[in-house]
Amino acid sequence: MDINIITVFILAIFVGFEIITKVPPTLHTPLMSGSNAISGIAIVGAIISTKIDGDIGTWLGLIAVVFATVNCVGGFMVTDRMLKMFKRK
Amino acid sequence: MDYTNLFYVIAAVLFILGIKRLSSPKTARTGNAIASIGMLIAIVATVSSFGGLDFKLIAIGMIVGSILGATFALRVEMTQMPQMVAIFNGFGGGASALVATAEFFSKYGTSEQSTFLVTTIILSIFIGTLTLTGSFIAFGKLQGFISGQPIVFKGQQALNAIIMMGLIVFAVYTVLGGANQMNAFYVVIVLSALIGITLTIPIGGADMPVVISLLNSYSGIAASATGFVLMNNGLIIAGALVGASGLILTNIMCKGMNRSLTNVIFGAVGLSSNEGSSEAKQISIKSSTTDEAAMILDAADKVIVVPGYGLAVAQAQHAVREVAEQLESMGKKVLYAIHPVAGRMPGHMNVLLAEANIPYELLKDLDEVNPEFEDCDVAIVLGANDVVNPAARHDTASPIFGMPILDVDKSRTVIVNKRTMNPGFAGIQNELFGFENTVMVFGDAKEMLNTLHKDLKEL
Known part of the structure; x- marks a missing residue:
């Protein structure tokens, strides 16, 4: 067990709370779809899994790549589509 | 040094x-672009630094x-945004699981299979799978594939408790690693999928904003x-x-x-049983027409529009902007009051109004707008109900007592547009409708606003 990695996790949560409380309610839907896209970071893990030999692991990795890509691409695109609509007077 | x-x-x-x-909102769009560049960097770094990857497979998957x-992203309607976020949450959780x-398969039976590794694998699978199945149920409810009503049955909590206990037992067994470790591992996956379903089906459609936010959080924790x-x-x-x-x-x-989170998850609120509440006191309302509403508005200086989900259902966002622009051209100040749960997910109503080209500076949240009602001449309530019910402030017997509301009743006149007198989600009558300073204009929000627009122009 690695204490560094837990340190990183805990500090990241604090940073998360700090920056997200500053997002105004008017942008909460884009925040949600945008952070959703960020949770598509699982794609990094998915890519790594495809190197696992043993066929099952590789196939699971492939499905994971598809899922995570949907998450990233769809998430960022829809967020952009929404944010484009927010206009000033 | 590890550059990855x-x-x-x-x-x-x-x-x-x-x-x-x-x-x-000024900087948000570049922010989203910056985050997506971050993702691209992470992907490129991974692909280029890990040996033995199957590039063809990765390319096909991507x-x-x-x-x-x-x-999904280009075709989704803004009203369907909650469903789409729900399903994306599910994909994210599923990918992590x-x-x-x-990883479990690859390390199975090797010396690298440490207790720490298996524990984190189990946690990741539990949260990720629960997010996947829970999100698909939430999607089904929002899209109307499954009834939005809470699905409850006798012994539901007991069933959840049994599944949870089973999960803990098999998870511990998998971590400790007995002869049947692989089988126990499969049971953990199945039970995690099951608990995602059984925890989500009893939650009513109106509580979905909470569920989606929670599943959003889970998808992150799973990652x-x-x-x-x-x-x-x-x-x-x-x-x-x-x-x-x-x-x-x-x-x-x-x-x-x-509401507390526990109440949302286990309360099964939204069952039609709580209609016809104990004190079914009759309220007398004043029904009115759009020309009268136009005359009231003509005499006003400050107008606050309160959009509820009924407005979005009637697709009346553009109609409301036209009325507001007409009022502004008549020299009146127009604001919009947005309750946190006005839409079907956090900030949903703001997106729906932004889509109709309503400038975001005019959209005010609860804390900002409530003091504004004090000197407001006319509040126009469109398809909102529980979020403007003054009973939440004083009636301790009311199911919505304590809920923060928009203080529309403080304005000089309140114009309420509703399709019918049917009560809102909480199934309770709204005393606001009987107030001295309230006038009701019944009808479809879009038609009513279009007629009102015409009446205002003809003044």
Whole structure:
């Protein structure tokens, strides 16, 4: 067990709370779809899994790549589509 | 020096900077672009630094995923945004669970299979799978594939408790590693999928904003757990950010409905039984027409529009903007009051109004707008009900007592547009409709606003 990695996790949560409380309610839907896209970071893990030999692991990795890509691409695109609509007077 | 980790740190920094720019609609769009560049860096760093990857497979997966994701993103209607976020949460959680599963298979029976590794794998699979199945149920409810009514049956809590106990037993067994470790592992996956379903079906359609926010948080935590499995800082940091974001939004939604999270998850609120409440006191209302409403508005200086979900259902966002612009051209000040739970997910109503080209500076949240009602001449309530019910302030017997509301009754006149006198989600009558300063204009929001627009022009 690695204490560094837990340190990183805990500090990241604090940073998360700090920056997200500053997002105004008017942008909460884009925040949600945008952070959703960020949770598509699982794609990094998915890519790594495809190197696992043993066929099952590789196939699971492939499905994971598809899922995570949907998450990233769809998430960022829809967020952009929404944010484009927010206009000033 | 491991350069891959350096790139993950850069990606994480870009995610943080991206979210930071979401603090204002002016900078938000570049923020989203910055975050997506962070993601690209993380992907490129991974692909280029790990040996033995199957590039063909990765390319196929990414192309298929991109086509699917882009199709969803470009075709979705803004009213369907909650469903789409729900299903994306599910994909994110599912991806994390799959990665953890693949890792379990690859390390199974090797010396690398430590207690810490298996524990994090189990956690990642539990949260990820629960997010996947829970999100699909939430999607089904919002899209209307499954009834939005809470699905409850006798012994439901007992069943959940049994599944949870089973999960703990098999999870511990898998971690300790007996002769049947692989079978126990499969049971954990199945039970995790099951608990995602049984926890989500009893939650009513009106409580979905909370559920989606919570599942959003879970999808982040699942990514973090997978980060622990792979000892990957990129996943840990990004997952923690999303986890925190989801938790904050969950909390805001719960506060907006004055409900605890436990009550939302186990309360099965929305069952039609609580209609016809004890004190079914008759209220006498004043029904009126659009020309009268136009005359009231003509005499006003400050008007606050209160949009509820009924407005979005009637597709009346553009109609409301036209009326507001007409009022502004007549020299009146127009604001919009947005309750936290006005839409079907956090901030949903703001997006629906932005889509209709309503400038975002005019959209005021609860705390900002409530003092504004004191000197407001006319409040126009469109398809909103429980969020403007003054009973929430004083009637301790009311199911919505304590819920923060928009103080529309403080304005000189309140014009309420509703389709019928049917009560709102909480199934309770609204005393506001009987107030001395309230006039009701019945009818479809879009038709009513279009007629009102015409009447205002003809004044």
